[in-house]
Amino acid sequence: MPILLAPEPVTRTTCAHCGDECADDALISHGQSFCCAGCRTVYELLAENNLCSYYNVSEPQPGQKIPAVELPGRFDYLDSETVQTQLLAFRSDTRARLTLQIPQMHCASCIWLLERLYQLNPGVQASQVNFLRKEIAISYNPSQTTLKEVVKLLAALGYEPQITLAELGPAQAAPDRTIYYRLGLAAFCFGNVMLLAFPDYFSFTEELATNFGQFFGYLSLLLALPVLAYSARGFYESAWQGLRHRYINLDFPISLGLSALFLTSVHDIVSHSGPGYLDSFTGLVFFMLIGKWAQQHTYDALRFDRDFTSYFPVAVTVLTPEGERTTSVKELRVGQRIRVRHQEVVPADAVLMQGAGQIDYSFVSGESEPVAKVAGELVYAGGRQVGESVELEVVREVSQGYLTQLWNNPVFQKAEKQTLETYANTVGRYFVALTLVLAAGAMLYWYPRDQQMALRAFTSVLVIACPCALSLATPFALGAALRVFGRRNFYLKNSAVAETLARANTIVFDKTGTLTEVSRSQVEYYGTPLTTQQQALVAAVAGHSTHPLSQRLAQTLGHPARLLTEFREVPGQGVCGVMNNVRVKLGSAAFVGANPASTASAEVCPGASRVYVALNEQPMGCYVLLNAYRPELPKVLQELTPSYNLVVLSGDNDAEQGRLRQLFGPKAELRFFQSPQSKLEYVAELQRQGRRVVMLGDGLNDAGALRQADVGIALTDKITHFSPACDAILDARSFGQLGTFLQFSRSCMHIVLATFGLSFLYNGIGLTLAVQGRFTPIVSAILMPISSLSVILFATLLVKLAARRWKL
Amino acid sequence: MTIIFLLIGISLTVAIAFLSAFLWAVRSGQYDDTYTPSVRVLFEEETTEPTPPR
Numbered sequence: 115m116p117i118l119l120a121p122e123p124v125t126r127t128t129c130a131h132c133g134d135e136c137a138d139d140a141l142i143s144h145g146q147s148f149c150c151a152g153c154r155t156v157y158e159l160l161a162e163n164n165l166c167s168y169y170n171v172s173e174p175q176p177g178q179k180i181p182a183v184e185l186p187g188r189f190d191y192l193d194s195e196t197v198q199t200q201l202l203a204f205r206s207d208t209r210a211r212l213t214l215q216i217p218q219m220h221c222a223s224c225i226w227l228l229e230r231l232y233q234l235n236p237g238v239q240a241s242q243v244n245f246l247r248k249e250i251a252i253s254y255n256p257s258q259t260t261l262k263e264v265v266k267l268l269a270a271l272g273y274e275p276q277i278t279l280a281e282l283g284p285a286q287a288a289p290d291r292t293i294y295y296r297l298g299l300a301a302f303c304f305g306n307v308m309l310l311a312f313p314d315y316f317s318f319t320e321e322l323a324t325n326f327g328q329f330f331g332y333l334s335l336l337l338a339l340p341v342l343a344y345s346a347r348g349f350y351e352s353a354w355q356g357l358r359h360r361y362i363n364l365d366f367p368i369s370l371g372l373s374a375l376f377l378t379s380v381h382d383i384v385s386h387s388g389p390g391y392l393d394s395f396t397g398l399v400f401f402m403l404i405g406k407w408a409q410q411h412t413y414d415a416l417r418f419d420r421d422f423t424s425y426f427p428v429a430v431t432v433l434t435p436e437g438e439r440t441t442s443v444k445e446l447r448v449g450q451r452i453r454v455r456h457q458e459v460v461p462a463d464a465v466l467m468q469g470a471g472q473i474d475y476s477f478v479s480g481e482s483e484p485v486a487k488v489a490g491e492l493v494y495a496g497g498r499q500v501g502e503s504v505e506l507e508v509v510r511e512v513s514q515g516y517l518t519q520l521w522n523n524p525v526f527q528k529a530e531k532q533t534l535e536t537y538a539n540t541v542g543r544y545f546v547a548l549t550l551v552l553a554a555g556a557m558l559y560w561y562p563r564d565q566q567m568a569l570r571a572f573t574s575v576l577v578i579a580c581p582c583a584l585s586l587a588t589p590f591a592l593g594a595a596l597r598v599f600g601r602r603n604f605y606l607k608n609s610a611v612a613e614t615l616a617r618a619n620t621i622v623f624d625k626t627g628t629l630t631e632v633s634r635s636q637v638e639y640y641g642t643p644l645t646t647q648q649q650a651l652v653a654a655v656a657g658h659s660t661h662p663l664s665q666r667l668a669q670t671l672g673h674p675a676r677l678l679t680e681f682r683e684v685p686g687q688g689v690c691g692v693m694n695n696v697r698v699k700l701g702s703a704a705f706v707g708a709n710p711a712s713t714a715s716a717e718v719c720p721g722a723s724r725v726y727v728a729l730n731e732q733p734m735g736c737y738v739l740l741n742a743y744r745p746e747l748p749k750v751l752q753e754l755t756p757s758y759n760l761v762v763l764s765g766d767n768d769a770e771q772g773r774l775r776q777l778f779g780p781k782a783e784l785r786f787f788q789s790p791q792s793k794l795e796y797v798a799e800l801q802r803q804g805r806r807v808v809m810l811g812d813g814l815n816d817a818g819a820l821r822q823a824d825v826g827i828a829l830t831d832k833i834t835h836f837s838p839a840c841d842a843i844l845d846a847r848s849f850g851q852l853g854t855f856l857q858f859s860r861s862c863m864h865i866v867l868a869t870f871g872l873s874f875l876y877n878g879i880g881l882t883l884a885v886q887g888r889f890t891p892i893v894s895a896i897l898m899p900i901s902s903l904s905v906i907l908f909a910t911l912l913v914k915l916a917a918r919r920w921k922l
Numbered sequence: 923m924t925i926i927f928l929l930i931g932i933s934l935t936v937a938i939a940f941l942s943a944f945l946w947a948v949r950s951g952q953y954d955d956t957y958t959p960s961v962r963v964l965f966e967e968e969t970t971e972p973t974p975p976r
Contacts (some may be wrong), residue, residue, distance in 0.1 A: 244955045294953050298948065310930075326926060329927070470950065
């Protein structure tokens with residue numbers, strides 16, 4: 115009988131540092147209890163330096179868990195000169211400055227502590243946090259401390275910076291402030307032009323108009339010039355780019371309208387025939403820039419363009435006849451010998467020369483179990499060595515490796531997906547046609563009657579047709595939607611993604627890591643039942659091993675690691691140790707001495723991983739670790755099945771077909787044995803059939819398919835840790851709400867369409883006046899701001915209402 | 923009524939001063955991070971006594 119093991123619920127104290135539950139034998143220090151030695155060390159370090167306010171700033175237990183095993187020489191590469199020159203932004207004898215990425219920071223306490231590094235290391239001169247970007251800018255004195263010391267301090271506090279190849283690229287560009295400059299300038303000119311336009315509208319006295327009308331007109335013109343030349347430039351550039359690709363986007367009618375507005379005003383002012391529309395012109399640019407700003411102001415902190423370089427290390431230990439030397443991964447050449455230690459990533463395809471390789475490819479393939487490699491075998495880049503350190507000989511440079519090749523697929527070469535066929539752009543195109551027809555019609559009508567009027571009607575139509583309200587509807591409605599998603603840990607790259615999401619009709623799931631949870635598995639035990647005490651023994655031994663299977667077993671059994679003697683780990687085989695005079699052996703059947711065929715589990719789940727147990731050389735049974743599907747999966751599928759075509763792509767064998775079919779129902783398509791390349795091709799094939807594909811995946815091996823899909827959603831457990839190139843990032847905790855997200859995005863599209871309707875109403879009013887030649891500057895000055903502002907309000911409020919309806 | 927020329931000149935000068943103050947603020951990076959300073963300002967001054975956590 116399989117016995118399902120669940121950790122017993124016991125009331126426990128929480129760790130003063132990280133807030134995790136402490137085991138029964140919690141470590142006590144300073145009158146506080148701690149779950150592990152790592153947490154205690156941090157607390158003691160902070161207490162020594164009088165920094166315990168850290169624990170009072172915001173959350174009760176803000177600390178990060180520190181991995182217990184400190185790897186020697188892990189940061190040695192930071193002493194290397196090449197690495198330092200690449201990382202440091204500024205360097206002199208007394209001052210060095212650099213910016214580091216710290217994804218772990220999450221609360222005010224983190225900011226508090228990270229900005230007080232100088233109290234912990236006097237060599238640090240200053241540190242400043244940018245919380246939204248999860249960055250810290252550190253200045254230190256190189257004569258007092260080193261880069262390695264600083265990074266080590268951060269790591270010791272639980273804020274290990276992320277230093278990867280990607281950070282080393284060309285110097286990070288300064289934040290783009292153009293929008294602020296443009297907005298500020300437009301606001302200034304708008305305000306002043308409006309002031310100058312008032313006397314004309316109210317015409318208090320004829321005298322005022324005759325004396326100052328000229329002066330005010332030319333002054334307004336002067337103020338409107340910088341708006342045209344600088345603030346409005348973005349619209350013209352975008353329209354021009356669209357035209358060059360033989361494509362008319364929404365910015366085209368906007369540019370047309372703005373030009374008409376400006377030229378009419380210049381004509382009016384120069385010919386002394388009126389005050390012109392310059393206040394409407396500057397106002398329009400100002401309101402539309404607010405829309406652009408709202409669009410841009412979304413998720414600065416998350417990067418959606420990461421590639422494999424974010425995963426690869428910066429430096430690697432090269433073995434030379436003179437000894438070990440740290441070198442930058444980019445300088446790695448074929449034939450060089452490298453040393454890869456425990457938990458380090460193999461940076462290039464290489465042949466194993468010495469040592470027992472245990473390569474964990476969980477990141478590349480989703481497969482959670484390390485693969486054993488012996489000398490002479492080829493090891494692909496991207497795997498993580500677990501266990502002893504190994505020597506490898508590089509056979510392909512980093513840029514030629516298997517993984518890199520996958521990322522070099524043409525899909526990734528496209529800098530940006532083709533201009534998306536958004537509603538706004540489609541509408542914009544018809545808008546242009548309609549406007550031109552109406553303008554020409556108005557001119558033809560008026561020309562025989564009144565030539566002056568004909569010109570006036572023609573330009574008025576062009577002016578009023580400027581779809582500014584249309585251009586504001588999308589950024590504000592979808593911008594509000596993006597913020598709603600963000601609150602639920604679903605981050606979209608931009609608002610166009612929200613629109614594509616709403617129109618999707620096919621959802622493709624990657625299996626491993628997306629449908630299943632790699633870190634959680636269902637553990638079943640087969641064999642002679644173990645007593646609670648014996649289980650504790652197994653847990654104790656498993657807890658000492660770094661092997662993922664042992665870790666999961668220890669996690670499931672839920673007993674703390676205790677002291678044991680004669681602990682030994684045989685890579686690729688198993689672990690053994692002695693506790694309470696019982697010799698515990700865990701591992702493969704051969705290692706333990708069990709006969710795999712004799713245990714009852716042999717016929718159950720042939721594909722599953724198993725761990726055999728022997729106590730005092732007596733085989734007891736085995737633990738079977740099954741892939742566990744996410745608990746929310748049935749609910750999500752139930753919501754999605756009626757309205758979407760579902761597809762599962764799996765790189766694994768079809769052992770799970772039965773279970774998946776049961777979950778997904780008869781209509782879903784299930785495909786197994788899919789290589790990363792074939793996943794990509796399959797998604798492309800679906801798109802050729804005219805389907806709009808949303809792909810959910812997790813890692814590198816489906817990165818191509820993620821990119822190919824109309825919307826690629828990366829599902830990650832740690833949002834900030836690594837997010838591959840994708841259109842959206844979904845926190846695994848929010849997976850259960852996927853159905854609601856999709857429905858909400860559909861509601862948002864309806865809202866956008868409703869807002870379009872509202873803006874057409876304004877345009878209709880304006881056009882009626884325009885074709886009659888009654889569109890005067892004062893009408894324009896009233897109608898334009900009202901339409902812009904009401905569209906903004908309408909869009910934002912409706913999205914809020916919809917969010918409440920879907921309980922988001 | 924010629925005073926209006928002067929007044930408009932003054933009002934524009936003041937407005938330009940504000941505009942340049944804004945541009946300077948953007949340039950000096952005050953708009954780069956709009957969140958962290960709002961947290962930082964709430965931190966207590968250093969206490970000399972070690973404060974035990976709750």
